[in-house]
Amino acid sequence: MYDFAYQKPGSLADAVKALGADGDAKALAGGMTYIPVLKQRLAKPSTVVDLSGLGMKGISVAGGVVKIGAMTTHMTVANSAEVKSAIPALAALAGMIGDDAVRHRGTIGGSIANNDPAADYPAAALALGATIVTDRRSIKADDFFTGMFSTALEQGEIITAVEFPVPAKAAYEKFRNPASRYAIVGVFVARTAGGARVAVTGAGQGGVFRHAEMEKALTGNFSAAAIKGIKTPPNDLNGDIHASSEYRAHLVGVIAGRAVAKAG
């Protein structure tokens, strides 16, 4: 790790100020992604602004929306009775992230802000049509994830919460990278008021993406049979030592089918 200054502001306004004042300042939530980055000396922030003094924790369900504070850990979401009853697929997804230690530290805000192309939460946010709430505005998930490790967040903008509309049904299936246990392919399917939504993580070169053809088929008929045979072109998919783009393309179909079947 390189040397950096450390701040732990007590209010959102102070945090925004600390981050806004300095282009090389960086927010820290659970640290499950950012601390390894620092340890490997891949980043050299001037100041690390610890968000753990801001609250922004907790879960509420009202008006058909599940609202999760940005600093809420994966473990809290996985074990939350409210989430389990409103969107069981979301609780299940949180329970599939990393291991116990990671789930106890890692936060939803950190995961969404980081937008790792193999992370799980972005798939849920996109498929459920979530709204990402920040210190200054609300951003639709469709506008938020702008590419691998990149988002619509401005420098210093802090996610305060994520709002998930409750779907009629939903499910998440994950085909894990055997080493990292991140998603090689993860598919979140949801039947929402506005039709079926399918979001794929792990596979796309540009990060999480919606699968238009599958959404169309599922909007007509929400069943695994409806998407059987839908091919995903491998061209825009990742290939690495764990899975070629062709294999990923195939897995998108298999995993999507399983997710739909799981959603019931």
Add this chain to the structure above:
Amino acid sequence: MAFEGIGASVRRKEDARFLNGRGNYTDDINRPGQLHAYVKRSDRPHAKINSIDTAAASKAPGVVAVFTGADIAAENIGGLPCGWQIHNKDGSPMAEPPHPVIAVGKVRHVGDPIAVVIAETKQQAKDAAELVAIDYTDLPAAASLAAALAPGAATVHDDVPGNICYDWHIGDKAIVDGVFANAHKVVRLDLTNNRLIPNAMEPRAAVGDYDVNSGEYTLYTTSQNPHVIRLLMGAFVLHIPENKLRVVAPDVGGGFGSKIYHYAEEAIVTWASAKVRRPVKWTAERTESFMSDAHGRDHVSTAEMAIDAQGTFLGLRVSTQANMGAYLSTFAPCVPTYLYATLLAGTYKTPVIYCEVKAVFTNTVPVDAYRGAGRPEATFLLERLVDAVAYDTGIDRVDIRRRNFIPADAFPYQTPVALQYDSGDYQTTLAVALKNADWAGFEARRTAAKARGKLRGIGISTYLEACGIAPSAVAGSLGARAGLYEVANIRVHPTGSVTVFTGSHSHGQGHETTFAQLVVDQLGVPLDQIDVVHGDTAKIPFGMGTYGSRSLAVGGSAMVKAMDKIIAKGKKIAAHLMEASVEDIEFANNTFTVAGTDKSKTLTDISLTAYVPHNYPIDELEPGLDETAFYDPKNFTFPGGCHISEVEIDPDTGTVAVVNFTAVDDVGRVINPMIVEGQVQGGIAQGIGQALLEAAIYDESGQLISGSMMDYTMPRADNLPNIHVATENTMCTHNPLGSKGCGEVGAIGSPPAVINAICDALKDYGVRHMNMPATSGKIWSIINAGPSKMAAD
């Protein structure tokens, strides 16, 4: 008191401190005034070093010294030595290019040390290392066996043209070729043995501490064999006599072979501590472990079996290329020769065998022995080839093994590849394994799996290995530059408690328990009055350390010999005290008795007398009860057995699940069944890891792609089935315990069992062979390629 002797599953004495976080590992050791070393490593696979500028680093905060290869070269310091010399087919010695402690002139693999920064804190050393400016000219790299052997390949060592370290062989080629020419059929298989990265839980670490007053150096290090390190580093690298060099290997968190070798960092901290006159510590980060610990395996082979019409093996012909990496690690040359080719008879009476091995330098981390060392490579080749014979001839996989086994009454059995097996019963281990695995009921399970949409397969491996290494004279005649005996010192204290000083080294094996059980058995001392000390050259007379499943067979035998001496001396003292003749004294259950009388003395009576020799045969006998034995084994030991693996493949994703695993091993006398079961399970976990998950992958340029846990797949609990372990033992005939060894059998026997099961599951897809690891992507491409009979029906 519960039974604690040979055969008792005594709980491991050492676990209390390990499980309570009270272990004393090298990184736990901090010496007063200690500095920290950080090794700057090459990020280039192959490059000429034009210049190294350390000026800025030297001035950085906290920095005490910066050393490069030139600083080392200016001193009386040798390169890292190789402990085994192999000869070429023509009798000339292998190429043995220098292995500088810190790179000079050229870097040859990613991770090659190029400078060391010593500072007050590790953080400062690391910061300053970034300021070391190196001007490189990149050179083309030879990053794989194929690349290094290709015409016009880059040359890893300028004085080793063609990158050939040696071109060795065993057997009579003309005779074997003749058998092949006249054979009914020849079955051929091309196969690779995947390169592995050991990844012991504890990364390597070393602390050097030079005492200005005594001129004595102490090295604390994560080693499996501290005396070997003292010998190699003292004699060949730093030129420090033994009396001035102490090597301590305290608790060590796993080795699997990777901590046998003498590594550069050990020499660096030891030498540097004298240079800077303060203790110097180095601890590897995990990323460094990936690129500086010796890797394992990495063979490419062609194997051919000549058979008659009944499937009888007539001859075996093997040609192997073995990757040595960029430099020769301590025991690298012997792994693909005497620990590999000599194993190619396996459990079979194949009458003639020829094997040639080309060892090749590449721009990769050095490769050396890793759990099993040569025997897993031989076993994978042979057990896959036997299945290929079955596949090509239609003969049943079990039948073909039964037909070709060395029969139980044929021991001692001389193989055509130098080894003489002392004992074994392969039909029995096979029969018991078939029963334990319910082989007969398999087809029903296959059908049931099919109904669930899964492809189920079963695979068998009837392996043999040679361990308990080794008779020194034999090893010496084969090129070893060291002896391979073991040493034990048994100290019976005045009040009858016992301390064992052993040259074996426990780094997870549970010696503190197993070895104590040997004392319980032979001297009748209760377990809690016995302590086992290992890992310190200042305390232990000598030792060759722990690897090659040798600790019980060789180190334990040394203990038996030392205890024999204790008993012999005790009898003389007892005879004196009880006024009887020595011939009439018997010893059992901690007690000396005069035969046929009720006169007796306990061991404590005798030890007390030995240390308080008032009434004592002082003219004939020295006081004290403390004996040392050096035991040099007469032969290798030959564990063997049968592993059966059952897998299910999800045809939609290609994912393999090992659903059953049955091991029936012949490990000779079992001292602690629980520890044996744990050793076998751990070995099988590693074997399943090799078969399904693990692969060290370099790209063409020589960058290590699988350079972290994010990309290198270690087996985890959820990759493993419930492993059913049993033993069916025949005794080793030439050591006093009858033990053979159990540390490596799991890693040796299991990989072909798993791959054989996968090939069986995929037989309708025409799969005859698959290289490891059998990843889901690889299996999916086979299924996807179809057309399969499966899909048709």
